[in-house]
Amino acid sequence: MNRYGLIVILMSLAACSGTRNYSDGEAFRADSRHSRDFSVAPDPVCEAARRVLLRDGYIVQPGAGERLIGVKEFQVDENQQAQLRLYVNCSARTAGSTLFVTATEEHFDIKTSRKSTSVGIPLLFPISVSNSSEVDAQVKVRGEMVRDKGFYERFYRGVNQELAR
Template sequence: MIPSRRIAPVLACLGIVVSLAGCGRGKADHVLVRESFNSDNTYSRNFEVAPAAACEAARRALLSQGYIVARADAAAVEGSKNFQPTEESHEQLDLRISCVAQDDHAWVFVSAVQDRYALKKSATSASVGVGVLGSVSLPVGSSNDSMVRVASVTVQDADFYKRFFERLAMYLPKPSGKPSAQAAPPPPPPPAPPAPVAPAPEVAPEVTAPARLPAPPPVTEPAPSAASSQAQDTKPQDTPLP
């Protein structure tokens, strides 16, 4: 039979263990309560474009903010960005975007995971052989530094995702039929053709009378000479026939 004075400490220890287990379970339940699967659109948006166009806009949104895109196709985009808050800590933000078709629209789902790394230092030791004592390990001043992941959490900030979707919407193709805000202004209309001018009436060419030639000088017959008059006088006269 176990003495009662020994049972009491055992029961007290069991009570402490049970209470600690209850505290740990309550903390875990508190974390799970946040995962309520509510109906808000923190991680998704609907766009009136094809899934391929939505993923292309997501790729451009990541590139515009300095992310390294590791995957980009018509269905998914993955990118990462590195941060260094302090000299001994490092953070990496990974974004995964999925584009799903629904009728003629596209649902875009995004999830961001933040990984935190810390610098871990480990000292090295060297063994020195001594004739009498054998091998003795002596610490040396060198150390190996390495980054170890100490935390990984999904980003749940609604404002973060809101800013991402606003940036994504800037790179979506503009719907047809609506003028683009950044499109060039339309060219001015061509100038109206000049009014036709009535043709001028044709003017008949002026007929000019031919120039009159000067009248020829009168022809004067030369006066008969003396020889010719004598010849006429000596011409035999016709005698009448009997």
């Protein structure tokens, strides 16, 4: 193998190692999944979004101004739970409003932590004192932004239906 081939292989390995820096991929381009323009004022659009979330079983946490957070939980199995969160912002624009929506899906699992302690001197004093405990805790095992365009389209369709009522 020649010297240049070895350099290319070493550079490739170096590029693949290390942690991924997600901020490098951010271009801040508009993405139709996350915003939709409406020809009505922000207040009715935000109210329609709130009703869509409530109608679908989300718990809606009011935010400051024209912001909402909708949360819905799903029991995956005995120890696992998933949670969908929708972050909704209504913003005024010249000829109406824009609805911004981002959704995240997070998964949680029950993890058991065991701790035991034993104190004693077996050769001199044959009695020892021990203590053990188990604690169950809910731990986030995965989380990511929802990228499915169909998910967002269904939400916007629901907002349009609510506005038409």
